[in-house]
Amino acid sequence: MSGRIAPVTDAAEAQAKLTKLRTQDFSLPVHSHGKAKVRVMKVVRTEAKHFCYEYSVDTTLYSPTYERVFTADDNTDLVATDTQKNTVYVVAKRTKADSPEQFAVDLCKHFLSEYSILTGAEALVRQVVWERAVVDGSDHDHGWIKRGPEMNVGHCKFDRDDVPVVTSKLQGYTIFKSTQSGFANYLQDKYTLLPPCEERCLSTEMDATWTYARDIDGDCGGSFDYSSLRTTVVSELTKGIFGPASGGVFSVSLQATIYDAGCMVLTACPDVKNIKIETPNKHYLPYRQLETLGETFEDDVFTPTDEPSGTIQCIVER
Ligand SMILES: O=c1[nH]c(=O)c2[nH]c(=O)[nH]c2[nH]1
Known part of the structure; x- marks a missing residue:
C-alpha cells in the first residue's frame, strides 16, 4: 500500500459517496x-x-x-x-x-x-x-x-x-485635538479613579456611515455626485470636531462632540438621511512621572494608548 487516498474515477460513485453523508434535509433560509x-x-x-x-x-x-x-x-x-x-x-x-x-x-x-x-x-x-x-x-x-x-x-x-440602496462610509478618519477638550461631572463612586479635567487631548479613529434619502437611491443612474457630498460630510465632521481654525470649539465629551458633528452634517446635506458615527476614544495619558524625574507636566508630554479605548457611538437622524 502506498498510503495514498485512492482517486475517484467514477462520477456516479463519487456522487453516491457524497450524498450518503447527508441523512436528512433541512431548510436553507x-x-x-x-x-x-x-x-x-x-x-x-x-x-x-x-x-x-x-x-x-x-x-x-x-x-x-x-x-x-x-x-x-x-x-x-x-x-x-x-x-x-x-x-x-x-x-x-x-x-x-x-x-x-x-x-x-x-x-x-x-x-x-x-x-x-x-x-x-x-x-x-x-x-x-x-x-x-x-x-x-x-x-x-x-x-x-x-x-x-x-x-x-x-x-x-x-x-x-x-431601487438600489446606497450607503457611504468614511473609515479610519484619524484625528487629534491637542486642547479644547475636557471631561468632568460624570458619576464618581468607589470604582472611579479618573480625575475630572478641563484640559486634555482628544483623539479617535472615526468611522462615519451615512444613508441617503430614497430619491437619491432612485436616481442612481449616474447623476448623483457622491464624491462632492462626501467632501461636504467630511468637512462638516471635521469642523464639528475641531471648531473654527482659530480657537476651535470646546468638547465636554466625545459623545457631545460627535452628536454636534452629526447635526452639522444633516444640516449641510439635505440628501443624507442619517449618519452613524463610531469613535474609539484613544487616550493620550498625561505623563505625570515627569514630576518624579525633576520636570514639570505642563499638558505637554503624554503616553499615547489605543487599548483599551472608549467605544462611543451614535446615529443622528433627521
Ligand atoms: O469623552 C469621554 N466620554 C466618556 O464617556 C469617557 N469615559 C472616560 O473614561 N473618558 C471619557 N471621555
Whole structure:
C-alpha cells in the first residue's frame, strides 16, 4: 500500500459517496455567494493630469433558484465567483468608477441586467485614498501619496424589484485635538479613579456611515455626485470636531462632540438621511512621572494608548 487516498474515477460513485453523508434535509433560509477583496486600480489619463482610483471590492449575488446549488448539487446558471471577479475589472473599464458608491451601483446594475436569474446584487467597495502629491507648491500631474489607514467606502444593495440602496462610509478618519477638550461631572463612586479635567487631548479613529434619502437611491443612474457630498460630510465632521481654525470649539465629551458633528452634517446635506458615527476614544495619558524625574507636566508630554479605548457611538437622524 502506498498510503495514498485512492482517486475517484467514477462520477456516479463519487456522487453516491457524497450524498450518503447527508441523512436528512433541512431548510436553507439564507444563502448567497460572492467574491471578496477583488483589488483593482483604475487610472484615468487626461492630457493635463491623471486620476487614480484604487478599490477592494466584495460582490454578493442573490437568487432563490440558487438553493439548488446548495441542496441538489446543481450548478446550472450559477454565476461563478471567478466570473464576479472578472466583472469587477470589466465594469471598472466600462464605467467612470470615480467614486466607490457609483462603482458599487454600476456593478449591481451590471449583474442584474446581465443575469435574469438574479433577484438581487450587492457590492461593497472600499477605496484606498491616494492623495495627489504636491511638489514645490504645485499639484503633481501623476504622483500620489497614501497617508494613514483612511478608506472611503461605498455599499449598494440592489433588489431587482426595488431601487438600489446606497450607503457611504468614511473609515479610519484619524484625528487629534491637542486642547479644547475636557471631561468632568460624570458619576464618581468607589470604582472611579479618573480625575475630572478641563484640559486634555482628544483623539479617535472615526468611522462615519451615512444613508441617503430614497430619491437619491432612485436616481442612481449616474447623476448623483457622491464624491462632492462626501467632501461636504467630511468637512462638516471635521469642523464639528475641531471648531473654527482659530480657537476651535470646546468638547465636554466625545459623545457631545460627535452628536454636534452629526447635526452639522444633516444640516449641510439635505440628501443624507442619517449618519452613524463610531469613535474609539484613544487616550493620550498625561505623563505625570515627569514630576518624579525633576520636570514639570505642563499638558505637554503624554503616553499615547489605543487599548483599551472608549467605544462611543451614535446615529443622528433627521
Ligand atoms: O469623552 C469621554 N466620554 C466618556 O464617556 C469617557 N469615559 C472616560 O473614561 N473618558 C471619557 N471621555
